[in-house]
Each structure stands twice: as structure tokens, then as C-alpha cells.
Amino acid sequence: MSTGIRVTADAGRCVVSSLCVYRAPAVFDQDDDGHVTLLDPRPPVEHHEAVWRAARGCPTRAIQVEFEPS
Amino acid sequence: MSSSSTPVSYPFAWDPPLAVPDRWRDLRDRSLVEVQLPSGDTALLVTRYRDVRALFSDRRLSRNTARYPTSRISPNNDLFGDPEIDSDPPRYLDERAIVTRAFSARRLEALRPLVWQVAGELMDAMDAGPRPADLMEAFAFPLPIRIICHMLGVPPGDNDRFRALVDGFMSVTKMSAEDVERCRAGLWSYLDELIEAHRAAPGDDLISELIRVNTTDPNALSDYQLQHWVRTLLIAGYVTTASQIGTSMAVLLNQPHIVEELRQDFSLVPGAVEELLRFQLMGASLGSLRYALADIELSDGAVVPAGSTVMLSVESNMDDTVFENPFELDIRRTENHHMTFGSGIHYCAGAALARMELQVSTEGLLRRYPKLRLAVPKEELARPAGGFLAAFSAVPVDW
Ligand code: HEM
Ligand code: SF4
Numbered sequence: 001m002s003t004g005i006r007v008t009a010d011a012g013r014c015v016v017s018s019l020c021v022y023r024a025p026a027v028f029d030q031d032d033d034g035h036v037t038l039l040d041p042r043p044p045v046e047h048h049e050a051v052w053r054a055a056r057g058c059p060t061r062a063i064q065v066e067f068e069p070s
Numbered sequence: 071m072s073s074s075s076t077p078v079s080y081p082f083a084w085d086p087p088l089a090v091p092d093r094w095r096d097l098r099d100r101s102l103v104e105v106q107l108p109s110g111d112t113a114l115l116v117t118r119y120r121d122v123r124a125l126f127s128d129r130r131l132s133r134n135t136a137r138y139p140t141s142r143i144s145p146n147n148d149l150f151g152d153p154e155i156d157s158d159p160p161r162y163l164d165e166r167a168i169v170t171r172a173f174s175a176r177r178l179e180a181l182r183p184l185v186w187q188v189a190g191e192l193m194d195a196m197d198a199g200p201r202p203a204d205l206m207e208a209f210a211f212p213l214p215i216r217i218i219c220h221m222l223g224v225p226p227g228d229n230d231r232f233r234a235l236v237d238g239f240m241s242v243t244k245m246s247a248e249d250v251e252r253c254r255a256g257l258w259s260y261l262d263e264l265i266e267a268h269r270a271a272p273g274d275d276l277i278s279e280l281i282r283v284n285t286t287d288p289n290a291l292s293d294y295q296l297q298h299w300v301r302t303l304l305i306a307g308y309v310t311t312a313s314q315i316g317t318s319m320a321v322l323l324n325q326p327h328i329v330e331e332l333r334q335d336f337s338l339v340p341g342a343v344e345e346l347l348r349f350q351l352m353g354a355s356l357g358s359l360r361y362a363l364a365d366i367e368l369s370d371g372a373v374v375p376a377g378s379t380v381m382l383s384v385e386s387n388m389d390d391t392v393f394e395n396p397f398e399l400d401i402r403r404t405e406n407h408h409m410t411f412g413s414g415i416h417y418c419a420g421a422a423l424a425r426m427e428l429q430v431s432t433e434g435l436l437r438r439y440p441k442l443r444l445a446v447p448k449e450e451l452a453r454p455a456g457g458f459l460a461a462f463s464a465v466p467v468d469w
Contacts, residue, residue: 015415016170018422034174057407059417
């Protein structure tokens with residue numbers, strides 16, 4: 001059994017650092033105000049490392065990642 | 071904190087010029103260190119990464135340093151706070167959100183070609199000028215100010231006048247107190263005129279956008295707040311970026327094997343820029359001054375007493391519990407969540423812009439000048455005494 005991840009991002013906490021968008025552009029995007037949006041809440045495994053790194057690096061911890069059995 | 075030792079003077083000296091201060095190494099032996107600021111006042115420096123990162127998001131620390139009896143950085147604290155402006159949540163976040171719109175990745179990437187163009191023009195002028203050239207004067211200062219001028223919608227014909235006023239006000243050049251004051255007054259009235267001009271004839275620049283938002287948004291900025299934000303962008307975004315461009319090139323040129331690696335593979339440049347930012351070559355923690363509204367306990371049990379002035383240490387970028395071999399410049403570091411742009415709700419609004427300017431500068435200079443080198447022995451690179459930003463006053467280069 002492989003494990004997937006589920007990503008959530010709280011635009012209300014986002015301070016528009018753009019860090020996650022540069023780190024994992026396949027998963028994170030920004031709305032017109034620059035606040036985080038999700039392109040893919042269940043990204044394939046090749047993006048997992050970048051997503052974890054984006055979550056660790058978010059200045060306001062606006063990104064949550066959890067494991068999800070698939 | 072009951073500390074019997076005398077406070078250490080801050081910022082720590084870089085001596086010799088390209089060597090990390092010895093103080094950076096043992097700083098984290100204690101979680102809280104009393105330091106003396108250039109004004110003579112003292113502050114508590116929070117030294118460990120874990121505490122620093124947590125405290126950047128702790129609402130018990132106020133950024134309203136001009137409203138509380140906070141220690142002063144310099145005898146004249148003008149650059150660092152305005153009692154008329156509330157810099158704490160919740161109000162501040164709405165204001166900040168109006169400004170940060172202009173700094174999303176998409177908006178900034180649209181500017182990247184312009185940054186390349188300006189860099190190219192500056193290098194053309196360097197080619198045509200005398201050698202050796204001073205990289206600070208020829209490249210590092212003009213690049214960020216021209217980009218800010220563009221963003222603010224300063225007409226190109228005003229660029230030189232504008233820069234002279236900003237340089238004078240920021241004391242980039244050595245000037246008497248009266249001349250600095252004259253530049254400050256001149257800059258403030260220039261900004262008034264600029265805002266009025268954009269009100270009369272809006273364009274697609276940041277000031278026009280702030281004005282536009284103002285007419286539609288119930289949370290509108292007052293004229294005073296609008297002025298304040300424009301000033302903040304200048305103060306926070308110009309000399310900082312210029313200093314980092316100049317000092318990081320000096321450090322790179324002093325490590326030719328890294329320069330060689332970058333020339334072989336320019337896709338390494340963003341990682342190198344990030345690592346040079348982690349080294350925080352030109353700065354100090356003066357930007358992260360806070361006032362403690364309550365007692366705050368650190369992870370080891372030490373307490374920041376209510377009423378004290380606190381700085382969140384950027385030297386925590388050298389915390390070996392977080393960064394492996396922290397004193398080694400490793401351009402391939404992947405887990406590089408340094409504190410150079412701060413953290414939490416005041417995270418540098420211009421960080422992505424600064425990164426882009428640094429990337430273009432580094433790649434542009436290395437591509438254009440295959441033999442770029444320091445034109446003086448590294449011991450002769452001088453940092454101005456008593457400056458807030460410990461950038462080199464000049465970085466002479468030849469090629
Ligand atoms: C290498 C260059 C730069 C460095 C090292 C730097 C560093 C910082 C730091 C540490 C803070 C946080 C201050 C605090 O916590 O109180 C900050 C805030 C800020 N920076 Fe930068 N900065 C740089 C470039 C820029 C640029 C290019 C701009 C814009 C043009 C900019 C605009 C701002 C603004 C507006 C703030 C205030 C944000 C807030 O209070 O919410 N900075 N910067
Ligand atoms: S890293 Fe965090 S603060 Fe930065 S854009 Fe992404 S969600 Fe927003």
C-alpha cells in the first residue's frame with residue numbers, strides 16, 4: 001500500500017511570501033491578491049518532498065500536510 | 071534577565087571583512103544575550119533558531135516600537151517606526167495585504183525581463199567606464215532603485231533626482247545632518263507630488279493601484295498611510311538589496327571554486343543566492359526589534375521580561391541544531407529556511423523581489439565577465455563604522 005498526502009492551505013494566514021509557489025509550482029498558486037491557492041490537494045509522489053519543504057518553510061505555517069492511505 | 075556580564079556591543083564586527091564574526095559561533099550558548107545598540111540603549115537578543123522562529127509569530131511581542139518605551143537603535147530613530155502607524159494586527163494585516171498584492175510570484179515574474187534589461191544597461195555603462203569599477207556604485211545601488219522607481223511609477227526623467235534624495239536621506243553618502251534633513255524633506259515632498267500626479271493620471275504602477283484600491287475598499291489607507299507604505303518600501307527595499315548584491319558578490323569572488331561551479335551550471339544560482347542570504351553578510355537583527363507586552367518563556371525556561379526590548383537574532387541562521395555545518399557556504403543546501411527575511415506576519419514583503427534581483431545580478435555578472443575578480447586584497451574591503459547595514463562601502467572589481 002502506498003501512502004498519499006493531502007495538502008491544505010489557509011489563505012487567511014498567508015502573507016504572500018510566494019515561497020511555496022516557487023518551491024512546488026505544480027501544487028501551489030496564488031489568487032489575484034497573492035494569497036495561496038491549491039492546484040492539487042493530492043499531488044503525486046514526485047511532488048511530495050517539495051510540498052513538505054514548502055510546509056516547513058511557510059513563514060506563517062499556513063500549509064498543512066497529512067498522510068492519507070490510498 | 072539578571073545578567074552580571076556587561077552587554078556586548080551590537081552589531082558584531084566583521085573583522086577581517088569576509089570572515090564571519092567569532093561571536094556568531096558561541097552566541098547560542100545562552101538563549102538570551104544582552105546587547106548594546108548603536109544608540110547606547112540595550113536590548114535582549116534571542117539567539118536560538120527555534121525560539122526566534124516561534125517569537126516571530128508571538129503576539130506578545132509588539133512591532134509598535136515607536137508607541138512603547140522601546141530601546142532606540144540610533145539616537146535619532148526616524149527610520150524605524152512611526153507612532154502614527156499601528157504596526158500590530160489586526161489592522162496592520164489589512165494594510166499590508168493591499169501592498170503585497172503587487173508582490174505575488176506572477177506579478178514579479180512579469181518584471182524579470184525588466185530586471186535583466188536594467189542589469190544589462192548597467193553593465194554596458196560599466197564596460198564604457200574606468201577600470202577597476204566600484205560594483206556598489208556602478209551596479210548594486212542603481213539596480214534596485216531603478217526597479218523600485220519603475221514599480222512606484224517614478225517618471226524615468228526623475229530617476230536621478232529621486233535617487234539623490236533617497237541616497238541622502240538614507241545616508242548612503244557621507245553628508246552633514248543638515249543635508250540629510252534637506253534630502254528627507256525633499257523626498258517627502260517629492261513623494262507627495264508623485265502621489266498627487268498618480269491621483270490625477272493613474273497608471274499601472276503600485277501607487278496608482280494603492281489609490282485605486284483606496285477608492286473601492288472600505289479598509290482604505292489614509293493619505294498618511296499611503297505615504298507611509300511608499301516610504302517603507304523605499305527604506306526597506308533599497309539599501310538592503312544593494313548591500314546584499316555587493317557583499318554577496320564579494321564573498322563569491324573570494325571563493326573561486328564556487329564561482330566556477332556556477333558558471334558550469336547556472337541553474338545553481340537560486341540556491342547560491344539563498345545560501346548567501348543565509349549568511350546575512352551585510353545585516354544584523356536590527357530590523358526585528360520588538361517590545362515585550364508580557365513575560366515570555368523561551369524553550370529552555372529563560373524568560374524575556376515584560377517591558378523589555380527584544381531582537382530576534384538573524385545569527386540564528388548559524389544554529390547547528392537546524393543547519394548542518396552552518397559555517398560552510400553550501401550552495402546545494404535544500405532545507406534552507408533562514409531568518410534573513412524574518413518570519414511570521416511581518417515576513418519581508420519584498421523577499422521574492424530581492425531574490426529575483428539577486429539571481430539576475432549574480433547570473434548576469436558571471437555571464438558577462440568571465441574574469442570578474444576583486445580588484446583589491448580582501449582585507450581592504452571596508453565596512454562603514456556604526457552603519458546599520460554592514461555592507462562594504464565599495465567593492466572594487468576588474469574583469
Ligand atoms: C536582501 C534584501 C532584503 C532583506 C535582507 C530584507 C529584510 C527584511 C526583514 C528582516 C523584514 C522583517 C522586519 C520585521 O520582522 O519587523 C523585512 C520587512 C519588510 N521588507 Fe524587506 N528585506 C529586503 C528587501 C526588500 C525589498 C526589495 C522590499 C520591497 C521593495 C522590501 C520590503 C519590505 C517591507 C515592506 C517590509 C515590512 C513588512 C511588514 O512589516 O509586514 N524588502 N525585510
Ligand atoms: S509559503 Fe505560506 S505565506 Fe508564503 S505564499 Fe505560501 S502559504 Fe503564503
